[in-house]
Amino acid sequence: MTIPSSPKTIDELMNRAYDMAGLTLGQLAHSHGFTTPENLKRDKGWVGQLIEHELGALAGSRPEPDFLHLGIELKTIPVDSKGKPIETTYVTVAPLIDIQGLTWETSVVSHKLQTVLWVPIQGDRDIPVSQRQIGTPILWSPNETELALLKQDWEEIMEFIALGQIKQLTARHGEVLQLRPKGANSRSVTQSIGPNGSTMMTNPRGFYLKIPFTQSILSRAFD
DNA sequence: ATGTGATCATGT
DNA sequence: ACATGATCACAT
Numbered sequence: 108m109t110i111p112s113s114p115k116t117i118d119e120l121m122n123r124a125y126d127m128a129g130l131t132l133g134q135l136a137h138s139h140g141f142t143t144p145e146n147l148k149r150d151k152g153w154v155g156q157l158i159e160h161e162l163g164a165l166a167g168s169r170p171e172p173d174f175l176h177l178g179i180e181l182k183t184i185p186v187d188s189k190g191k192p193i194e195t196t197y198v199t200v201a202p203l204i205d206i207q208g209l210t211w212e213t214s215v216v217s218h219k220l221q222t223v224l225w226v227p228i229q230g231d232r233d234i235p236v237s238q239r240q241i242g243t244p245i246l247w248s249p250n251e252t253e254l255a256l257l258k259q260d261w262e263e264i265m266e267f268i269a270l271g272q273i274k275q276l277t278a279r280h281g282e283v284l285q286l287r288p289k290g291a292n293s294r295s296v297t298q299s300i301g302p303n304g305s306t307m308m309t310n311p312r313g314f315y316l317k318i319p320f321t322q323s324i325l326s327r328a329f330d
Numbered sequence: 331a332t333g334t335g336a337t338c339a340t341g342t
Numbered sequence: 343a344c345a346t347g348a349t350c351a352c353a354t
Contacts, residue, residue, distance in 0.1 A: 151350055152335030159335080185337080195345080197336060230337090278346050285346090290332090292349055297331070310347095311332075318345080 113163040117177055117246070123162055124224060124244035132228070133237030135161055143237040155183045158226055158241075172219070179246075180223045185230025186242065190325060193230045196316040200289055203299035203309065206269055211258045214265075216284070216314050220257065222248050227325060245328040253283070253320075260284035261314075271302040273309055283320035289313030 114120035127135060132154065136143045139160055144150040164173040164181055173181040185193040199215045211217055227242030249257060260281035267276045278285045290297075290311040301307035 147337060147350095149350060151337045152352080154337095155335045156352095183336085194337060197334095200333060288347055288349090290349085291351095293347080295331080313333095 113165055113174065114177070117179070120162060120174065120177060120179065120224065121244065121246060124226060127158075127161055127241050128243050130241050131237060132157065132239045132241065133235075135241065136237070146232075146236065153236075154185075154228055155181075158183050158228075162224075174224075178222055180219050180221075181226070182223055183226045183228050184321060184325075186227045186325070187231055188229075190227065190242075192318045192321045192325065195285070195287075195318055196321050197289070198284075198314040198316060201264075201268070201286055201312040201314055203268055203273065203297060203312065204306065206265065206300075209265065211261050214261060216257070216261055220249060222246065225321075225324065243328070245325065247324055247328075253324075256283045256320075264314075268300060271300040271304060271307075273299050273312075274302075276312075278315075281317070283317055285315050285317055286312045287315050 114123060133143050135141075136157055139157070141157055141160075144153055147153060159173065159181060162181065165171075172178060182196060184196060187193055199219055202209065202215075223246075225245040225247055227245075229239040229242070231239075260283055264276065264280060264284070264286050267273060267280070276286055278287045280286065288310045293310060295311055296308045297311045298306050299309040
């Protein structure tokens with residue numbers, strides 16, 4: 108099995124991404140000696156890891172951009188036959204303590220979303236995983252409108268957290284960015300700020316991009 | 331437990 | 343049909 112080197116320039120990365128467009132996951136998996144699972148029930152991150160490997164992402168599971176030297180984050184996104192995202196997009200875990208002084212500008216969310224390489228993948232469950240096609244890659248950075256929406260949602264959500272109101276926060280908050288559980292299961296716990304300002308235990312949360320938002324990003328690529 | 335990669339599956 | 347809350351695998 109070959110280990111692709113990490114691309115040295117954005118052009119090199121994009122050329123590689125364009126080169127795999129149109130291939131099926133099965134074809135790509137075979138070229139890397141990966142075994143394609145029957146379904147993704149127990150292999151939820153398989154597609155992302157396959158594409159990471161093909162493009163030479165350094166990542167691992169460290170809290171860094173996939174292509175640190177290029178400042179680019181890689182995200183595969185499952186789409187239906189019309190090109191509409193099937194799932195929300197995970198961004199990062201949410202900080203629940205020691206958040207005094209944290210601003211949008213210094214947040215992990217804003218840093219991760221500065222530049223994203225989106226790789227659409229056919230995700231309809233009636234298509235066998237091995238036959239799902241890889242789509243045209245999109246290099247995206249938020250425009251002013253998108254940035255304003257993201258910042259507004261982030262600030263609203265973080266205010267709830269800072270005020271110890273995390274129990275009142277649901278995925279319904281936020282126009283484009285939402286907070287949802289992110290952990291092994293509902294019994295996972297982490298520290299958070301309680302209503303009285305002290306510490307309590309809660310389920311770890313993650314920031315996710317809502318579907319209409321990512322849908323508009325994908326659409327924008329065809330302007 | 332935390333963070334990476336995400337999708338599953340149930341209720342509405 | 344759809345989004346929310348829950349869940350899976352793996353590395354550290």
